[in-house]
Amino acid sequence: MAKRLNLALPYVAWPDQDRQLFEAAHPRGDLFDLHPNAKLSDRTVYARRSTWGQFLQILLVHRPEQLAASPCLRVTVDNLRFATELLKRNCSDLTVANFLQRIHLVVRAMYPDEDWRWIYTAQRRIQRQAIPLPHREVLSSEVYPIGLSLVEKAIAASRVRGQATVNDAEIFRDGLVILTLTEQAMRRGELAAIDINEHLEKNDTLWVISLPAELTKTHKARRYELSERLSGHVDLYLEVYRPLFPNADRHTGMWPYKDRPMVDKMIRRYVRKHTQDALGFAVTPHRFRNAAATFTSVVDPANIRMAKGLLGHTSLAMTEKHYVDGSRSRLAARAHAKAWETLVAASKRQ
Incomplete structure (x- = not known):
């Protein structure tokens, strides 16, 4: 049963209206396409499609009559509560929150004139109470x-x-x-x-x-x-x-x-x-990025900003928040500040 919860209804098996609305809401345009979702990466669209397919699969197995209704009428408090309770059987709170986030983004794109803020509110509540899974630090x-x-x-x-x-x-x-x-x-x-x-x-x-x-x-x-x-x-x-x-x-x-x-x-x-x-x-590919950032903070804390460029981030805050162990980040920040002060002092002496 647990594995079946993670299955998504194949795109070709979606109700016609779902496919039409999803495609209209996520056009694959060129550089001049002004649709707000035209700039989304293929991976982002794929993730949204997978999550919507997962929602449809849950309804197909447990509430098949719901598939006859329009997508707008399927996204109800009762249906989403049922889906999230099922997912919680073998998924973390953070995974469930991500599920709701994508459902919110998809249905908002399909029906932009409707008020879907209640889904966002539920997602944020679950996300706030989520306990991050412990990961052993690896370099x-x-x-x-x-x-x-x-x-x-x-x-x-x-x-x-x-x-x-x-x-x-x-x-x-x-x-x-x-x-x-x-x-x-x-x-x-x-x-x-x-x-x-x-x-x-x-x-x-x-x-x-x-x-x-x-x-x-x-x-x-x-x-x-x-x-x-x-x-x-x-x-x-x-x-x-x-x-x-x-x-x-x-x-x-x-x-x-x-x-x-x-x-x-x-x-x-x-x-x-x-x-x-x-x-x-086990170490996932994503943890390799943490490993690289943490390794940089260990061997060269004065140059912690190198980790930002290594990971392709636009800000150091993103690197520190998600990829560098908190204690190491603080040590690296102090080392960086000390190195900067040394450079400033040296420049004044010249």
Whole structure:
């Protein structure tokens, strides 16, 4: 029962009116489209569609008669209370709050003239009482060896056998994913979206990943310059291991899985598996970003602002609030202030 709660009704199975209203409220326009939702990223629209599909699935299983009504009449206090109580069986309060937030955004976009503030109020109440799940602090220096070990394991197995196999390719791929996440602190959606023809370029001996604005959460183009060591692993991956996957020559995704590119959720699953095996606890791709920010605050607290640029944030406040351990952030802030005072004093003496 718990797993079924997380299922979403496929888009093609939605009632016709839901599909029409959703598409009208989330147009995929160009730069000159003035619709307020035209600038939303594909990932944001996908998340909203998944949440609305999840709501429809709950109604289909438990209150199927509701699907005959218009979307406006389905979004009631009773239906949302029922849905959130079901979700609470296997979801955290924060997940439930995110569910309500997206429902609010979707129905407000579908029916902008109606008053949906009551959903926002309920979402904020749940969010305020939510207890964040405890996460063990992890540093980049702890997860990087995991990726390196997987890469070396694949290479060693290939040498012993005299040739590389698909199993070696899978291990090498997973190791390279972890190394890339550790070094570049990319979001998993960005990582999954890498196209070897469109986004990878060789600059002398180093590889560069260039992602256009439409593929990033911040809607700003990102450029990731890989280190010499990581670039060497990318060379080996592209030349030896990636071609071993079935149909690898028929798509240009960076990370093949069987006969198709990996999606971001699949990347998350494998990263969690390998970190669980190595550390005794799972680390999600998102936690790699925390690891990078915290590692920066530990080894170079005077330059804590480097973490903001590393994570692609527009403000240091965002970095400190969500990615750096609070105590370390305060220590880093004091170190940064002291370093600034030293620079000012030195400039006055000159």
